[in-house]
Amino acid sequence: MLDLTKEEEAALKGEQGETLALAYRILVAIGEATNADHLLPIEWAHLSGINYNTIGDAGEEFLSNLSKDAKFKVKTTVNPMGFDFDTVSKYGVDEEFITKQRSIKSSYEKMGTIPSFSCIPYEIFELPKKGTHVSFAESNAAIYANSISNLKTNKEGAFSALASALTGKSPYSDLRKDESRNPSLTIRMSVEQKDELTYGMLGYFAGKVSGGSVAISGVKELDRRSCKSLCAGMGTSGTCGMFTLGDAKGETIDFDRKEMQKVHDELNTTDSGDIIALGSPQLGLDEVSNLAAMLKRKVFNKRCMVFCPRAIQEQVRRLGYASDIEHAGGELLYDCCICLTPLIDKRDADGVVTNSVKGAYYLRTTNGVDVNLKSLSQIVQEETK
Numbered sequence: 244m245l246d247l248t249k250e251e252e253a254a255l256k257g258e259q260g261e262t263l264a265l266a267y268r269i270l271v272a273i274g275e276a277t278n279a280d281h282l283l284p285i286e287w288a289h290l291s292g293i294n295y296n297t298i299g300d301a302g303e304e305f306l307s308n309l310s311k312d313a314k315f316k317v318k319t320t321v322n323p324m325g326f327d328f329d330t331v332s333k334y335g336v337d338e339e340f341i342t343k344q345r346s347i348k349s350s351y352e353k354m355g356t357i358p359s360f361s362c363i364p365y366e367i368f369e370l371p372k373k374g375t376h377v378s379f380a381e382s383n384a385a386i387y388a389n390s391i392s393n394l395k396t397n398k399e400g401a402f403s404a405l406a407s408a409l410t411g412k413s414p415y416s417d418l419r420k421d422e423s424r425n426p427s428l429t430i431r432m433s434v435e436q437k438d439e440l441t442y443g444m445l446g447y448f449a450g451k452v453s454g455g456s457v458a459i460s461g462v463k464e465l466d467r468r469s470c471k472s473l474c475a476g477m478g479t480s481g482t483c484g485m486f487t488l489g490d491a492k493g494e495t496i497d498f499d500r501k502e503m504q505k506v507h508d509e510l511n512t513t514d515s516g517d518i519i520a521l522g523s524p525q526l527g528l529d530e531v532s533n534l535a536a537m538l539k540r541k542v543f544n545k546r547c548m549v550f551c552p553r554a555i556q557e558q559v560r561r562l563g564y565a566s567d568i569e570h571a572g573g574e575l576l577y578d579c580c581i582c583l584t585p586l587i588d589k590r591d592a593d594g595v596v597t598n599s600v601k602g603a604y605y606l607r608t609t610n611g612v613d614v615n616l617k618s619l620s621q622i623v624q625e626e627t628k
Contacts, residue, residue: 245274246281251412262313266406273403274414283415285396286371287318288408289364291380292401293351294325295343296583296609303343306350313354316411320359320368321351322381323525323550323580330576334586354408360578361552363471365392366527378413380404382478383471383524383601389456389485391470395419398484418455418484426486427493428453432461434503439472440618443600444506445498446476453483458491468533468619471524475601510603513613516594519543519626521619522550523581523602531559534619535567541627543572545596548586553577571627583609596622 247255255271257264270282292298298306325344326336352358361367362381365388371377373393379385380399388394397417399407407413417423430449434441442465449457465473465488477483526534531551549568551559556577559565565575579586581602587595587610594613595606598621603614617625 245271245279245414247271251282254410260312262309263409266409267412269402269406270410270412270414274416277397277414277416279414279416281415282410282412283376283419284411285317285376285378285407285413287320287375287377288315288404289320289322289377289379289381289384290351290356290401290404290408291322292405293322293347293360294579294583295340295347296325296585298347298401300343303347303350306347310350310353313409315355315408317408319354319356319408320361320364321356322362323360323582324348324578325583325585326579327576328578330574336585340585356408359552359554361554362524362580363527363552366467367552367554370394376413376419378404378407382484383475385484386474386478386486387471389418389424390474390487396484398478398482424456424485426453426456426458426491429458429460429491429493429495431495431497432459433497433499437462437469438618438620439468440598440600440616441503442469443472443476443598444503444510446473446478447480447506447510447600447604448476448498448502449486450477450480450483452496453481455483456485456487457483458487458489460488460490460495462488464488467527468530472598472600475524475599479601479604506600507616510600510607511614511616512607513594513615516596516613516615517545517592518587519545519547519596519622520550520581520587520602520606521547521598521622522576523597523599523605525580526551528555528558531555531564531568532562534573535564537619537623538567538571538573538627541571541623543627545626547571547573547626548581549573549575550580550584551575551577581606587612596626598622
């Protein structure tokens, strides 16, 4: 049983309106299911359930009704939409999808969200001080927040993060507790050749075999691209919400070439693709800069879609990265990402080339296309001229 304050009890009883009562009912139910003894304040909520492909008609209608009187109580940012409104007319997206996506966007903005439409909030916003409690529903962002940014969040669901945004509270359970953040399983990185794809597959493996937190040994440091890939892979395959680098007490298992090949065989379903898709998680400014440098005097031999947050759009243009990528045949898209986008359709493409483990999983299971999974360097080497 949760120990609620008088204010929380009153809100739960509906004394502050049905919207807050509903939000508190969600948090109390989650708290009781996760053995929390109280609710605690959070400073930032990051919401999923933005893409119409994710929430459908029922979700769109729910948000439309909710936004009539609901207001977010804390800083609230949101995940990507299904497409970029600036360029959607080029892609033949169904008009009903566009209308529903516009409604969802409007509902969140009415409630007071910062219109970030990004799955990498940790890269485009100033982070709060270490130890701050946040509520992140995007899985890669939750893992990154816990593991790299020294923030505290559970791997939230769409409803729990939404309820936290409305109340400014979250149950004190699981990875919010220091004792739950100590891993009892170590995964030893035993693959010598390491790139972002290797780390994505390591994350996918770790998510399958570990619980709330896992230690990874054999890795001294991670660059940003590899770290994001690790977090995204881990968030895709299981419940793990945090990693540490180094050894932990308890069992140790190896991630070797054999285990890596198993992951690759599961996710890689074709030897070629009709489209290249980069950006799950979305590419940040440093990654766009690196991609532009890799593409100097090169041209893609097929269509290439590059997904980024709108927060970097002006810098990408001003620094010349946009023109470099576009001259190479790349298409820069903002406010959306690979996962569940209607911009990639099995009627137009049998297969997609990507370096994203998370993207590969959702392209295959949701978009229904085959995936050719390879590292960014390999993509540039083999898919340009």
